[in-house]
């Protein structure tokens with residue numbers, strides 16, 4: 020397993036993250052345990068900021084909180100002066116409960132309920148990203164009733180295939196998200212919004228997908244967005260923002276090849292700059308809303324190895340005390356991870372084993388055919404790059420309690436989400 024961020028191996032051959040030893044953390048907090056290397060998150064944020072600053076246009080760096088949301092994460096994003104993208108009343112509530120300033124929050128979502136829209140408006144968030152025609156109507160109705168107005172951004176589907184897993188591409192024409200550009204819906208939505216005295220159109224948004232390695236999709240989408248922007252700008256003085264979405268990929272395994280983050284971000288923005296120049300405009304104010312590339316590599320899940328099973332001439336399995344309940348990404352997308360035996364880092368990796376979870380489900384796998392030192396029951400298995408869309412997509416399938424989450428930084432560990440108990444699992448049952 021590749022060591023990320025502040026990870027290192029101590030003289031006992033035990034993995035350390037953020038200056039904390041993994042076996043001590045497992046003994047204190049139990050397993051499965053999700054560790055976040057806070058310094059690494061801060062570094063990623065700073066890498067984004069450095070690239071954005073070099074373009075000398077006003078910018079907003081928002082964290083897409085869907086990747087991993089909890090109060091501590093919102094506080095960390097706030098400490099780093101980020102904005103926050105929320106996609107639900109629950110994510111908004113988490114941010115507000117963490118005292119995240121509402122004026123740096125905005126709301127996405129392809130089916131925001133009227134309650135969620137009211138909540139967002141009454142909380143004083145900065146703007147709402149409108150996703151469809153029904154939402155324009157619903158928003159106007161609420162604003163009219165409350166005799167107030169709201170800044171809005173339009174989510175546009177630029178008709179671009181981002182070359183990622185088909186379940187996480189979002190910019191193609193046939194998508195549930197946003198206003199379609201090709202059929203003219205995007206222009207139509209803009210003229211509708213401009214007629215509404217309660218709506219102030221401040222920007223256009225695109226998000227072409229997630230875990231993207233290549234810049235071409237962003238460049239093509241930026242070209243199309245710049246053309247749309249220039250058409251709308253003619254009748255709209257308040258239009259000043261271009262939100263390029265999130266989506267930059269990360270290295271889950273050594274085989275994943277991609278440029279350093281700073282370079283990748285610069286490349287995207289240079290592409291956008293060229294696109295706007297071609298339509299005779301300067302680069303507008305920029306928004307960018309990464310999730311995965313901020314938190315994924317900073318997360319490591321620590322499991323305890325339990326039973327083993329060897330199918331002669333077929334495969335060796337080991338089972339860990341978590342699984343698809345804390346990491347459904349292999350089951351959902353066939354995601355590939357790297358792992359190590361965290362308490363025996365000096366041992367040679369010479370056995371090919373597949374790592375299964377403990378759910379009643381054959382698809383409950385975390386790794387297929389990984390090369391590891393021979394695992395023994397009681398060993399600690401560390402799976403890297405589990406910081407994004409793992410805890411946030413965790414479930415209680417088979418009534419398994421969700422794991423604890425701990426932030427580690429400079430030798431200190433801080434429990435930020437406690438482990439669920441059996442009574443938590445039953446807490447909503449009547």
Ligand SMILES: Cc1ncc(COP(=O)(O)O)c(C=O)c1O
Nearest residue numbers: 083226229230265266309310311
């Ligand atoms: C609208 C929007 N913005 C931002 C993100 C964050 O994407 P990522 O985690 O790939 O950076 C997503 C998720 O794909 C999204 O749907």
Ligand SMILES: N[C@@H](CCCC[NH3+])C(=O)O
Nearest residue numbers: 085187229230348407408
């Ligand atoms: N949840 C997905 C990505 C979806 C991103 C949000 N629009 C993943 O784990 O990769």
